[in-house]
Every structure is written in C-alpha cells, then in structure tokens.
Amino acid sequence: xxxILYAIFVGPFRDMAGSPAFLVEVLxxxxxxxxxxxxxALGFVLIFKASGVFNFAQGVMVxxxxxxxxxxxxxxxxxxxxxxxxxxxxxxLAFLIERVVLRPxxxxxxxxxxxxxxxxxxxxxGFGELLWGANVKKLDVGIPDRSFMMAGVxxxxxxxxxxxxxxxxxxVLAVFFQRTRIGRALRAVADDHEAALSIGIPLxxxxxxxxxxxxxxxxxAGIMWGAxxxxxxxxxxxxxxxxxxxxxxxxTSVPGAIVGGLIVGVGEKLGEVYWGPLVGGAIENxxxxxxxxxxxxxxxxxxxxxxxxxxx
Amino acid sequence: xxxAPPGPLLQVEAVSVRFGALLALSAVSLSIHRxxxxxxxGPNGAGKTTLLNVISGFYHPHEGRILxxxxxxTRLSPPDVAALGVARxxxxxxxxxxxxxxxxxxxxxxxxxxxxxxxDALWWGPAKRQELANRAFVERVIDFLEIxxxxxxxxxxxxxxxxxxxxxxxALAAEPKLLLLDEPMAGMNVEEKEDMSRFIxxxxxxxxxxxxxxxxxxxxxxxxxxxxxxLDYGRKIADGPPEQVRKDPVVxxxxxxxxxx
Numbered sequence: 263x264x265x266i267l268y269a270i271f272v273g274p275f276r277d278m279a280g281s282p283a284f285l286v287e288v289l290x291x292x293x294x295x296x297x298x299x300x301x302x303a304l305g306f307v308l309i310f311k312a313s314g315v316f317n318f319a320q321g322v323m324v325x326x327x328x329x330x331x332x333x334x335x336x337x338x339x340x341x342x343x344x345x346x347x348x349x350x351x352x353x354x355l356a357f358l359i360e361r362v363v364l365r366p367x368x369x370x371x372x373x374x375x376x377x378x379x380x381x382x383x384x385x386x387x388g389f390g391e392l393l394w395g396a397n398v399k400k401l402d403v404g405i406p407d408r409s410f411m412m413a414g415v416x417x418x419x420x421x422x423x424x425x426x427x428x429x430x431x432x433x434v435l436a437v438f439f440q441r442t443r444i445g446r447a448l449r450a451v452a453d454d455h456e457a458a459l460s461i462g463i464p465l466x467x468x469x470x471x472x473x474x475x476x477x478x479x480x481x482x483a484g485i486m487w488g489a490x491x492x493x494x495x496x497x498x499x500x501x502x503x504x505x506x507x508x509x510x511x512x513x514t515s516v517p518g519a520i521v522g523g524l525i526v527g528v529g530e531k532l533g534e535v536y537w538g539p540l541v542g543g544a545i546e547n548x549x550x551x552x553x554x555x556x557x558x559x560x561x562x563x564x565x566x567x568x569x570x571x572x573x574x
Numbered sequence: 575x576x577x578a579p580p581g582p583l584l585q586v587e588a589v590s591v592r593f594g595a596l597l598a599l600s601a602v603s604l605s606i607h608r609x610x611x612x613x614x615x616g617p618n619g620a621g622k623t624t625l626l627n628v629i630s631g632f633y634h635p636h637e638g639r640i641l642x643x644x645x646x647x648t649r650l651s652p653p654d655v656a657a658l659g660v661a662r663x664x665x666x667x668x669x670x671x672x673x674x675x676x677x678x679x680x681x682x683x684x685x686x687x688x689x690x691x692x693x694d695a696l697w698w699g700p701a702k703r704q705e706l707a708n709r710a711f712v713e714r715v716i717d718f719l720e721i722x723x724x725x726x727x728x729x730x731x732x733x734x735x736x737x738x739x740x741x742x743x744x745a746l747a748a749e750p751k752l753l754l755l756d757e758p759m760a761g762m763n764v765e766e767k768e769d770m771s772r773f774i775x776x777x778x779x780x781x782x783x784x785x786x787x788x789x790x791x792x793x794x795x796x797x798x799x800x801x802x803x804x805l806d807y808g809r810k811i812a813d814g815p816p817e818q819v820r821k822d823p824v825v826x827x828x829x830x831x832x833x834x835x
Binding site: 443446447449450453454456457458459460461462463464465 | 630632651652653656657661662664668669670671672673677680681682684685687744745748
C-alpha cells in the first residue's frame with residue numbers, strides 16, 4: 263500500500279526534481295501541444311461568441327487550411343504566395359458560409375445551426391481531399407525542425423517559432439476585439455440577433471468577420487500541427503481535444519481558450535511522462551476528457567466563462 | 575429643428591404584406607408627423623406588429639412604399655433603418671440578457687460612434703474620448719429612466735417591468751428621430767404603466783422624439799397619444815385624434831363586434 267502511494271504521490275516529483283532540465287523539456291513540449299489546442303479552441307470561441315453557433319467544422323477548417331497551403335506549395339508556389347492565397351481562400355470560405363449556410367438559417371434554433379456545421383464538416387473534408395488528395399503530406403515552411411541546447415535544455419526551433427507566432431496572433435486578436443467597438447457588437451450579436459439588428463449592427467458583416475478570423479486562426483494552427491506531424495486527416499481530430507479545452511476555459515472566453523489549452527497540453531504531457539508508466543501509459547489520450555468531466559460536474563461555466571443565468 | 579424638411583417624418587403608402595395565403599397588411603397608408611405620439615391599436619392579429627416590422631425593415635412589403643423624411647426607404651435592412659434614426663423595442667423584450675444594464679445601453683450607441691471600427695484599434699486616443707462621451711450620454715439616459723441602482727445588474731436578471739424600461743433606454747441611447755414601441759406596457763401593473771406613460775411623455779416632451787407605439791390599454795392610449803390609427807384584419811379602419819376615434823362606430827364595432835350583435 264505504502265509503495266503504491268509512494269509511486270503516485272512522491273516518486274514522480276522526485277523524478278522531476280532529479281532532472282530539472284528534462285522537466286523543462288516536458289513542460290515546453292506540453293505548452294507547444296497546448297498552444298495547438300488553444301488555437302483550435304480560439305476559433306470555436308470566436309464563432310460561438312459572435313453567433314451562438316457551435317462550429318463542429320473548426321477542426322476540419324484547420325485541415326482544409328493546411329491542405330490548401332501544402333497543395334499550393336507542392337505545385338511550386340513560394341511559401342509567402344501560398345500563404346497569402348490560403349488566407350484569401352479562408353476569407354472567401356467565410357463569405358460563402360455566411361451566404362450559403364448562416365443567412366438562410368438566421369433565427370433558427372442553435373441545434374439546427376450546429377447540425378449545419380456538421381454538414382459543413384463533411385463537405386470541407388471531402389472537398390479538401392478532392393482538391394488536394396488524401397495522402398499524408400509534408401509541410402515545410404522553411405523553419406528547420408532542429409533543436410539547440412540552451413542551459414542544458416533541448417529546445418526545438420520549429421516549436422519555438424510556432425509558439426511565438428501564435429502568441430503574436432493572440433495579442434493581435436485581443437487588441438482587435440477589445441479596443442474596437444466590434445467587441446461589444448460581437449457580444450450583442452451572440453445574445454440576441456433581432457435586438458442586434460434593431461440597434462444597427464449588420465449581422466452579415468459580423469459573421470463574415472468572425473468566420474474569417476476563425477479561418478485565419480485555423481491556418482496558423484494547421485501550419486503548426488502540419489509542420490510537426492504532417493498534413494493528414496487526423497489533423498481534424500485535434501478539434502476533439504479542443505472540446506475539453508472549451509469546457510475547461512469556458513465557451514465564451516478568449517483568455518479561457520488559451521489558458522485552457524495550455525493547462526490541458528501541459529497536464530497531459532506531465533501525466534504521460536511521470537505517471538504514465540504506473541498505468542501502462544496512454545494518459546495523454548484521456549487526461550483532457552477527465553478534466554472536462556470534473557469541470558462539468560463542479561464548474562460548468564469553465565474557468566472564465568460567463569455565469570449561466572437562468573431566470574425561473 | 576429648422577433644417578428638417580417639411581412633411582411628415584414617416585409615410586407608409588399603400589403597404590401590403592402577405593404571409594402565404596394570409597394578408598397581414600392590406601394597402602395600409604398612414605403618416606407619422608414630427609413630434610407626435612401615434613398609437614397603433616386593433617384587435618389581436620390585426621397586423622400591428624407586422625406594420626412595425628415593415629417600418630423597421632424586418633419585413634419588406636409586397637406592395638407599397640415607406641418614405642422616411644420624404645425619401646423612399648422601402649427595401650432597407652434593419653441595420654440601415656436604424657442608421658437613419660429609427661429605434662425600436664420588441665413585444666417580448668429583446669435585451670442582451672448576459673450584459674449589464676449599462677452595457678445594454680452602450681450597445682444602443684454603437685451607431686453614434688463615428689469612424690471605422692477597425693481604426694479604433696490603431697488610434698486609441700479618439701476611441702477612448704468617444705467612449706467617454708457616449709458613456710456620459712448613457713448616464714443621462716440612466717438618470718432619466720431612474721435606473722441608477724441597477725446599472726451593473728445583468729439585464730436577464732431584472733423583473734419584466736424593468737427589462738421593458740431598459741429596452742426603452744437602449745432605444746433612447748441611439749437618440750432616434752423615430753421611436754417605435756411594441757406594447758411598451760404589456761404585462762405591467764398599474765404603477766409600472768404610470769411610470770412608463772410618464773417616460774414616454776417626457777421623451778416626447780423633452781427631446782421632441784416622434785413616437786409610434788402599439789398598445790392595448792385604451793386608457794393609456796387616450797391619455798398620452800396625439801393620434802390613433804386603428805387596424806383590423808390588416809386594414810386601416812380609422813385614423814384621427816383619440817377622442818374622435820373612440821366614438822367611431824366602425825372602431826366600436828371591430829372591438830365590441832360580438833356585443834353589438
């Protein structure tokens with residue numbers, strides 16, 4: 263008995279203290295993975311805040327963006343040009359989604375819009391593979407996947423640049439939504455479509471903006487993940503990990519999406535490396551969901567979500 | 575205002591609206607004059623809310639025209655109508671329930687914030703000044719409606735009567751030329767109705783805002799309005815000062831048809 267308790271509560275921490283450089287490496291790895299989750303979750307939050315739509319297709323948007331980028335580069339286009347075109351494609355996609363999916367369904371129940379995004383999910387998945395093929399592709403954006411040593415810690419150059427890019431992106435978004443009037447308009451649209459229209463908020467413009475931003479975030483996420491593990495269908499499954507992140511951070515909170523992603527990323531890596539051997543591994547696969555379950559039970563609005571107000 | 579063009583603020587010309595086989599409005603014409611309080615009354619299903627929705631751009635008429643300040647505005651979208659200076663409230667209260675009362679009123683001023691919203695991010699100074707100016711105006715509305723004590727309360731938590739008042743506040747925050755109120759006193763007790771009547775009269779008196787409202791309480795209608803339009807089965811059956819409309823046999827018939835036999 264004492265041995266088991268020791269293995270759970272003392273052993274792992276002794277291991278951590280014993281090799282701090284390795285611990286930092288694990289933490290960095292976790293932060294990088296977490297950042298990925300954050301980016302996908304961020305796309306969810308933006309769309310959910312602005313339109314009350316739970317966008318099931320966010321993960322596929324990541325895949326679609328990465329596929330488009332790789333597809334263009336495979337055809338000999340330089341990185342910068344391919345990136346610009348991919349951005350244009352994602353913005354065009356936002357216009358198209360507003361026109362074809364959202365506008366006809368205005369004022370419908372949330373569940374109907376959700377179903378529509380499931381349709382969108384299948385469409386984008388099929389369309390992406392139709393255009394660019396279904397085999398695994400290598401994404402090389404010109405940043406070498408090399409590591410260097412710093413203070414005894416191995417640091418991956420690709421992961422670091424990706425993290426820096428993501429941080430800049432998040433900063434820009436924060437400024438955009440907080441300093442501009444659009445932040446308040448977004449919340450208004452999320453709350454009540456009719457009322458938002460009546461005070462002069464053009465719903466269509468807001469939707470195109472948030473879906474475009476979600477598309478751009480998807481590109482960044484797609485590049486990060488694609489450069490690490492290749493562009494393939496499983497990319498869209500990252501979205502499944504974004505779900506517990508949303509539950510943790512709160513569906514309506516941008517900082518929540520970021521912090522939630524990082525917590526999940528770091529938590530599952532630490533769990534896997536230090537506690538994994540005790541249970542034969544694979545902690546990484548279920549850690550996020552267990553955390554989400556605990557949150558659903560005790561704090562359903564998440565860490566930063568708005569309190570759920572229900573008038574009875 | 576000396577610069578205001580002559581003629582009525584809003585003209586509805588022979589407007590018809592159809593929902594499938596149902597003719598919700600049938601060639602309805604009316605004018606709303608500057609500075610007036612106009613009541614639109616009629617039995618349930620007469621087309622009152624439809625008329626309000628047509629004026630505010632939520633529905634577009636199948637026939638007829640809407641003129642605002644003399645210009646044809648028939649096919650504008652709701653945000654465009656709002657930009658012209660038309661604010662409205664809804665029958666079932668459409669507040670931003672998760673936001674505080676203050677934030678609800680601030681959203682009412684979105685249209686009053688000049689410049690392009692993307693530029694807000696680049697020039698912090700002007701945006702900040704604007705925010706303060708708008709905040710000052712909203713505080714005036716809050717004082718006016720006597721809702722100081724609930725300014726931080728989430729709108730969704732307020733009792734119904736106060737929600738209606740906040741919704742009026744959000745409309746006022748936009749400094750509208752024309753204010754459309756869909757049953758502003760529905761579901762209120764006598765005291766709340768008196769308060770609301772007073773606010774409506776004060777808005778009209780102090781700011782000169784033109785108001786069109788739908789109301790069922792005939793006592794209120796007779797007390798506060800300058801003119802009454804009566805709808806029945808989508809047609810206009812009377813239009814005139816309240817004391818005249820009250821005695822109109824056609825109106826009495828529409829309202830009390832059963833007892834008249």
